[in-house]
Amino acid sequence: MSAASGAKVVPLAPHAAAAPAHARLRGVTRVFDLPKSTLHALGPVDLDLAKGEFFSVVGPSGCGKSTLLDILAGLSAPQAGTAEFEGKPIQGVPDGVGVVFQEDASFPWLNVRDNVAFGLRRAGVDPAEINRRVDYAVGFMGLKDFAASYPAQLSGGMRQRVCIARTLVLQPRLILLDEPFGALDQQTRLLMGDELLRLWRETSATVLLITHALDEAAMLSDRVGVMSTRPGTFIDFVETGWERDRDSRVVSTPHFGDITARLWEKLRIEALKIMSAGKA
Template structure:
């Protein structure tokens, strides 16, 4: 299943199969997943527990390798992690002894970026996520939402073309979650990265994305791809609109009322 954009694809999953050894046999986490994501597109992936959402993202990040098939970024096979892809997990993974600025600079320091350039890029990323006033604060003084904004700033600082986000707002309260969704979209509208965003929340999937990929479980497959024909910028009025409810109900039904996979012959 593709987006029909041909050479504009930023990420391509081509017949991806992923198996894991389990109790003397192989467990198939993903079975023949093909999906194209266009440059600067915001795609969310949602599905029932065990559908392989996080495995899909890990392969795009280069943290897992396909058992068969290929994952491409910019037409090149993914063979490991790289600075062209920023990865953000649900856990903040901040260094507690470093300030916000030092956390954001960490990847740049590993890449041997000179100090002056490092500071400039870190300060810009911190401003993008609205943490200017907390640049010198330690993580223990930040709320959960602020810690996640710091993690997002760290990913932006290395200037990736692709953002891979695995349920980054899943551990946050409902109000903070909505606020960070709006801030993420505001940042994306300015920066125009390609975003692959994994979530278990149907409302979040619809609100953020131009397309929602619905996965089927066990083994993980692309069940449906649903276009979200709602304008950007997204607003509270859009959340309350009949059009949003209609798409949300379509995604919900696709996720939670799937027919079980046919048993293997």
């Protein structure tokens, strides 16, 4: 990658944020017990997420990307190391954290509006406040004309908008996304990326995105962490240098090509390791 590209490769260390980290992992390790053995899936991993940062994670299949997200979400606990959100240990799902998964998690028996309101009603939020938040989220995600529609009547991209809107109404300060657009076609993914960037700018939330798509990571992120083969650790951090007010038009720039080339340079080496191990 040329020096003129502007994509900075930072040292293999936690992000040096000016303010205290919004979320932090230190020496995090996750091992799974199997019937006849154990699987060292992740770590040790160190990571600092700055408040308001858009951070993406890429890496080979099975390297522990989703395990890392589960630990930040409080859905899984590490065997070693510490995980914190807003200076407090993560024990169970922290208040202020929202998660969106790749799988369509909309409820087929509820229309769009009721899907989006579901979490608020379970939390006992005042009905007037529910209406205010749902009106905003449905309008923000471009679903106003489909508020009375059911998931079966919507496209895959629109169903994913419903899931994002359901997370948005809870007003999370940290949004965790596990390949939310993986099942969508390339054109729809780019457009959904634009919606995600708009959401990020307007809410000022910290975002961590897990993705296999290097172009998605390069377009959306302030910073991209590249993970190794299992057990996954961070082997590179790349700062993209994009302006905050960006959209999918950046994919046509030479700088975008430089970023994706840098990411692929690292991942190609990891992919070759996996192939070599399979032939052994």
